[in-house]
Amino acid sequence: MKDFGEHHLCLKKRKKSEFFTKIPCVLRRLTMEDKDEALALHRAMAASATPDIFVPGTDEDFLHILEGGGAVLGVQEGRRIVCMRTVLFQTHDDEILREDMGLLPDQMTRMAFMDYCVVHRDYRGNNLQFLTYYYMEDLLWEDFDYLYTTVSPRNVFSLRNVMDCGFYAFQLKERYGGHMRYLLRKDLKHSPSIRMKRHASAPLRDYPAQQSLMEGGKVGYRLARHISGIWMLFGTLVK
Numbered sequence: 001m002k003d004f005g006e007h008h009l010c011l012k013k014r015k016k017s018e019f020f021t022k023i024p025c026v027l028r029r030l031t032m033e034d035k036d037e038a039l040a041l042h043r044a045m046a047a048s049a050t051p052d053i054f055v056p057g058t059d060e061d062f063l064h065i066l067e068g069g070g071a072v073l074g075v076q077e078g079r080r081i082v083c084m085r086t087v088l089f090q091t092h093d094d095e096i097l098r099e100d101m102g103l104l105p106d107q108m109t110r111m112a113f114m115d116y117c118v119v120h121r122d123y124r125g126n127n128l129q130f131l132t133y134y135y136m137e138d139l140l141w142e143d144f145d146y147l148y149t150t151v152s153p154r155n156v157f158s159l160r161n162v163m164d165c166g167f168y169a170f171q172l173k174e175r176y177g178g179h180m181r182y183l184l185r186k187d188l189k190h191s192p193s194i195r196m197k198r199h200a201s202a203p204l205r206d207y208p209a210q211q212s213l214m215e216g217g218k219v220g221y222r223l224a225r226h227i228s229g230i231w232m233l234f235g236t237l238v239k
Helices: 032-048 059-069 094-098 128-140 156-164 207-215
Strands: 006-016 019-029 070-077 080-088 111-119 146-151 168-175 179-187 193-203 218-226 229-238
Touching (some): 006 070, 032 080, 059 070, 059 080, 070 111, 080 128, 111 128, 128 156, 156 179, 156 218, 168 207, 193 218, 207 218
Parallel strands (some): 111 146
Antiparallel strands (some): 006 019, 019 070, 070 080, 168 179, 193 229
């Protein structure tokens, strides 16, 4: 995998509810030398997680990624890590391996699994989910052709970010012990087209309607705001 190096950022940091300042930060790939600071942010995220929104992995899961089972990009203010994005190179999760993603077995070995992005609340508002995704995509480009992730229908902010990054939703089902999740995929090198003409739509809260559209071969490609709430737009995948 290519060398990532360091990238310097100047980010807004919230000081109090009515103040913010600009702070120099560094974006880089984390290693086991960053274990203590990385685990501190991971544990803080896990402690505040709501299962309907996000089901965090264990410390052991995270350390497996940090040790080389995946990659972790971190944004640091001094030594303190204020943002992390993780990706898993391979998975032994039977639920994931059984999914019908339309890929051949050898293609599955070229798929990476986007895990999560967490941002300290003092640094929210800097578009770090979006920024770290594109840096991660550049890191993965030479070794992977497909990306996969899951997002809760209730996590509209993350769902919008993921779809803005080019992912499309191909299933909506229960995962992680009975919590609803969109299954989303992105093809990096040979991305299919999505026919938007005569698209269909359904409210995010209407799971059966969305599942029916996906079972009929449509994929979710964008969120739209209606008077009645947030809706998903569905188009036809053209390979």
